[in-house]
Amino acid sequence: MTVIKAVLFDLDGTLSNTLDDLAAAGNHTLQMLNMPTHEVDKYRYFVGNGIPNLIGRILPEDKRDDSTRAKALGIFLDYYGEHYKDKTAPYDGIIPMLDGLTERGIKLAVITNKAESAARQIVSEMFGDRFAVVLGQTDDRPLKPDPAAPNLAMKQLGVSPDECLFAGDSGVDMCTGTACGAHPVGVLWGFRGREELLSNGAEYIIDRPDQLINIVSDLED
DSSP, X not given: OOOOOEEEEOSBTTTEEOHHHHHHHHHXXXXXXXOOOOOGGGGGGXXXXXXXXXXXXXXXXXXXXXXXXXXXXXXXXXXXXXXXXXXXXXXXXXXXXXXXXXXXTOEEEEEEEEEHHHHHHHHHHHHTTOOSEEEEEBTTBOOTTSTHHHHHHHHHHTOOGGGEEEEESSHHHHHHHHHHTSEEEEETTSSSOHHHHHHTTOSEEESSTHHHHHHHHHHHO
């Protein structure tokens, strides 16, 4: 029997639907640089590895020099800082799922490649104090799929890897869960699809938030 004591969550595409606001910031950046924009749906495949990598992906291939990247990053961050919650909201069913886990004594954490200061602000505004730990991108910690952030979160929560689920919507998240020794759970309501999740190590695939509680219960039986 496996007793789950904590769930580590990705943020964008897992807890909250940030796609429209990220796409708006990206396309605003491109417009300011007189470059072609992208359809919103394409941003599903641009996000997931931090904003600097997002910038590199949306720029034209012949405009990805360091100077242009730096300028674009500045424009993006300025705009996104003002508009990060214009349309962003938790996915349907997320709040009840989080409360259901908490009622079972499950500890909750967020592990994201979004800048840590921004992540903590967004999590606080959308989810209150439901999360004991929120870790994001910092200068001294590598991005997912490196296990540094989830390892730190598990240490702070006082749990072992086998006692944790790692829930996310991308292959990066599944690789992160595997790398830190947790049980990777792929969610289908986010930015990526079933094939990517399975091919990167998902142990479970769910298409509704409440099914995460079922996994916790099933593992304890």
